[in-house]
Amino acid sequence: MKLRRQRLLIVSVVFAILFVLGSIPAFAAEDAIPSIQVNAVLERDGSAVITEIWDVRGVSSGTEYYKALNNMDGMRVHSLLVRDESGTQYKTLSSWDTDLTLLEKAGTCGILEKSDGYELCWGIGSYGNHQYTIQYTIEGLVKDYGDYAGFYHQFISELSSAPESAVIDIRLADVRLTEENSRIWGYGFPGEVEIGRDGVLHAFSSDALSGGNYVNVLCRFEKDLFPLAPKANVSFEELQESAEKSNSGIGLFVFAISAGGVVFVVLLAAFLAVLFSARYKLADGTVVKLPKQKEMEITWSIPFGGSIPAIYFAMALLRRKISCPRLMGAYLIRWQEARYISIEERVVNPGIKKAKKEEVIVFASEKAPLQGAERTLYQILVGGADRDGVLWTSDIEESAQELYEKLTGWAEDVQEDGQKELIESGAAATDEKGVVRFTDSGFKQAVRILGLQKYLAGMRKQNKDRPAPRELWRDYLVVAALFDTGEQVLESMQALDPAYFDTFSSIYGCNAYSMIYFMTMTNHISNASAPSMDGTGGVASSIGGGGFSGGGGGGSR
Structure with a gap:
């Protein structure tokens, strides 16, 4: 049998x-x-x-x-x-x-x-x-x-x-x-x-x-x-x-x-x-193919200068779309570092016994992004905050349908910014049909995104004798947020260099113990922007x- x-x-x-x-x-x-x-x-x-x-x-x-x-x-x-x-x-x-x-x-x-x-x-x-x-x-x-x-x-x-x-x-x-x-x-x-x-x-x-x-x-x-x-x-x-x-x-x-x-x-x-859908036509008409995962060269470098719009658009050209919550999460990481916001956990209705705690975004009144799609996202989120400048996760969930519609339009703006960056840098161009495609150099940079993703996935296993420069860790965390691996990457960083990890955590207003929880809270907040469905309508x-x-x-x- x-x-x-x-x-x-x-x-x-x-x-x-x-x-x-x-x-x-x-x-x-x-x-x-x-x-x-x-x-x-x-x-x-x-x-x-x-x-x-x-x-x-x-x-x-x-x-x-x-x-x-x-x-x-x-x-x-x-x-x-x-x-x-x-x-x-x-x-x-x-x-x-x-x-x-x-x-x-x-x-x-x-x-x-x-x-x-x-x-x-x-x-x-x-x-x-x-x-x-x-x-x-x-x-x-x-x-x-x-x-x-x-x-x-x-x-x-x-x-x-x-x-x-x-x-x-x-x-x-x-x-x-x-x-x-x-x-x-x-x-x-x-x-x-x-x-x-x-x-x-x-x-x-x-x-x-x-x-x-x-x-x-x-x-x-x-x-x-x-x-x-x-x-x-x-x-x-x-x-x-x-x-x-x-x-x-x-x-x-x-x-x-x-x-x-x-x-x-x-x-x-x-x-x-x-394996069979990894071919791409370049702007000059030539056809290229992505290396297999095992053959993908691991890289430590940050492609496209760490620009979120450029990486977002490049991944779209690779037919590997990044979701709105992941895109939003990457910006929240950057903002926490720049002190535009503070992601915290606060008590709901503190006067009540056994009051629950909830993740919030606290907006700094004196600092904010100044231009482009980044400014648009800031305005969308701060518009939902209370009069104390606090945006509660529960408020995000309650307005998720309306918020997601705004975020979808915002993500299109990010993609347009990324397209403009790639064209201006020579990484992309329009072909004879007017379709925007990678140039040869742009495709190679895009492949390096996947090489970096591979590095981050196995970061803890990398040879400690040849560690990546610590000044790249901030960009690594942003890229990891785009790929929904932020908590995993933070755990790898802590295992690789516990002493520096404490210094790194302080950049975000955290300590070594609270840093990973900060990433967890960021994920909870960004995920709350995607509405759940009861069958009467909503996001697929x-x-x-x-x-x-x-x-x-x-x-x-």
Whole structure:
């Protein structure tokens, strides 16, 4: 029995690796996909008629576009229709041959059935700019989970080019969707979800998607809205728990085969996806590739002069977006050092017995950042402070939705500042299409960010005979805050040089004992700016768990 389980696990691992490799997009055959709009009309029997509009720019190779729909157990996909920007309706073929030429595929579309799902395919037609409208039907998308009806579906997966804008609209054919009968959650992308006043559920990006982003949507409905939906073998609570489970490093995926009742638990390395999406086009048209993690050269130096906007924009060009809370946290570290603020713990309602303590930002009345996006952030935060100049974490949480909208706009300003810095320094330039990309020297500097990140991750293990200059520790802490490793880096600093660590801590108004707690408080405050979701609307989670239908990649090939 034990041997049989081992064999099943090995087979599962092989299957999972092949699944991941099959879902990884090829290097882009177009300059960009500016936008994808999805409109899903749900029917009472649980089926959905889905219409997608793909804007693509600068198609220069390949013969077809495709959209994979994997994990479609108990569902059927049919009735594919495609038209282009001219309004020309493509001929739907009964079968699809991926080996046909560009000319042979022009003006045609078809569904390719595979062992793990479906691929919706259509001919590119001609190279250049296009707008494709595709429509198809999924039977069994919405299921009856006993307590509620609902679905968890990946509408947009990793494509040959990450969309700059994504909009998903979900409606019921003859009933308005409201807070009384529905809920919506989003995962895997920078953006928000909401129950609209128009009776439609909306999910939309607030920033360009990057490599590794996807759009997963979880919806819950009162079950009487879908009286004919097929029954699921789990509850909605279990489905939601599956969606909420995530791990930023290694994913734990559970593949359940209901016919045999066999469950395979498979451990997948996330770097498999990164390995095949690490190519970048430079401003001069050449293509470069990131070194593998093991081959990444460790560096102690601070890239881009330690400029937060420059590092933020460089990471965006590397398709490794830094979240608003992390960006805000880096500035809070700088401000504590400059004495613009003091991050403390204060008692709430001190006159009450057993009064609770809470993290606060105390603003210095005589000092403040003077210009740019840094000044904007200061004004946003100080605007929420009380008359004593104190901003309480609870106040941040209460106004998180409004605050996050302001921070999203502020982060765009930081990115613009960073773009300007990189262009002025020669680290970035516009290509012939007007797209801002790294220059060769800029890409090398960006790689050094990752080399520094690698150094910080193993800082405690570095050779003590060749320590990094201590004057760099302040910049190290800011960079660590951007990557959410501040507490780990402080612990490494303390282990490497306990004597200097006390001096270093005093720069921030702390001692060796309170310094790490200062970093913890900073993280709590910055994390409070991201609103939680109860399903009625809010910010999408950056990562979602397994159990969704759809997905599998797509784009040009």
